[in-house]
Amino acid sequence: MQILFILEIIGTIAFAVSGAVVGIQKKMDIFGVSILGLTAAVGGGILRDLILNITPPAAFQNPVFAATAILVSILIFIPAVRNVFEHGKKIYEVLILLMDSVGLGLFTVVGVQVATAAMPERNLFLITFVGVLTGVGGGILRDIFAGNTPYIFIKHFYACASIIGAWTCALLWPHTGAVTAMIAGAAITVVLRLLAARFRWSLPKAR
């Protein structure tokens, strides 16, 4: 499925950037940065494949995703590119937000697609859960490996955007076909995530 492959590559690039930027922020060396980019990019898909018993996970079978993630991480590491992040935390924050949003949206619907293909009986709960895990899994591993509290626990609406996107995708699927459902689900996730960040949509906080 051509579109699936393209979406996964874009999501891989987006999450690899988010991982590499976190590694640079933590002053890791080029290997640390590459492995953090790799983890963010393929972590969610590996968790998804373990849950669905797709073994070995796709990331271990086809080197294109790992190679893309590592190349992107090294690119981000190059001083000329890196310098951009040194001229103000602002650009760093906007880039990580954008890349993380795009990765979240794409991996969520890719997860829905893989779960739908693996489990034809259409358990909506399972499909949504797997979609969200695929979307947020790489970011959780990235943050744990970097010693940060995972984004998902502190950013407004992060998990919620993925859940709504996964639902949209799974519900549209039988009516509109795969392509429309995936584009709609990914778009809704990205838009909700960005709107939440822009307007600081606030969820009730303890204390």
Next chain:
Amino acid sequence: MQILFILEIIGTIAFAVSGAVVGIQKKMDIFGVSILGLTAAVGGGILRDLILNITPPAAFQNPVFAATAILVSILIFIPAVRNVFEHGKKIYEVLILLMDSVGLGLFTVVGVQVATAAMPERNLFLITFVGVLTGVGGGILRDIFAGNTPYIFIKHFYACASIIGAWTCALLWPHTGAVTAMIAGAAITVVLRLLAARFRWSLPKAR
């Protein structure tokens, strides 16, 4: 098996409370608190099912466990309920201890049951290991996600209570039948865990 389902629901509620309370303590928003409650409640079972190759894991197939965990977390989050924890760390500590003990006991014997059913050849080591992993796995993930050192590494006797409970359950199983073995194993785990906390049973510490 009716009793298994009831024990799992009670364990789910207990661990969801322990996760939600940790999230509230860390001042997470309502989604962070829900996801931490969910992780604590279903994490151990997911690890168990991955180890035993039960895929997709039960928590992904049957929404009742995830729904229960999220509902409980939201309940704990409600200001009136939450206020209880603000009037003194004492109540917070007692509640998290009690809930964590009950969850540990129940999930340990549920793990023994699932391992026994999945591997009929009765490998006592495997059964115990899987029981303990089911018991402690959710709490480990909860603490890692929240940025704490996992309980199991610092609390007196934590793993030990689960190991003794799992052994008791596995050894009684062929003689007393499943129900008696599970109740005995869970009770021993909970009692040992609480006694250890109450009387500060001290294991040798480094330095």
Next chain:
Amino acid sequence: MQILFILEIIGTIAFAVSGAVVGIQKKMDIFGVSILGLTAAVGGGILRDLILNITPPAAFQNPVFAATAILVSILIFIPAVRNVFEHGKKIYEVLILLMDSVGLGLFTVVGVQVATAAMPERNLFLITFVGVLTGVGGGILRDIFAGNTPYIFIKHFYACASIIGAWTCALLWPHTGAVTAMIAGAAITVVLRLLAARFRWSLPKAR
């Protein structure tokens, strides 16, 4: 395969020491130290077996690895042994470096062997990836559980030594046979890791 078993036991002892020493450094009690030694020793193999769908993972089927890891951890915990680490951070650092290097080398080639046996079609990428995951997985889990940033992200050349060793092993395999390939791969990993630490081989660092 006799040699495989011997290598795995030595690797288990090496990583158990590295885990126990980290636990002692963090002032954990005897159970915490044992579980950290156990995690370091069997964690990489469990991740490998999950990826290759070998279930239940070897560490859950054969108690000899877990028993060895726990015994070694308890030994390290004994005051007379522990005192050695109190007389200067130097010895501690050398020991953890040596043990971690030997464990890294042995587990890397054991991972290559298991992946080769499980996937006869010889996907070099998969074999290398699984070898490296087996080599570094236990150490990553050890460091996360102990609340440290995983070694692999900060130590010069850590992942690289494992990758080069896994490649060497996988490439020699069809030409020299398993034993020579594994010894060569493990030796190269250990030597590279030690040389890198001794001469502070420096990889470009961010900023």
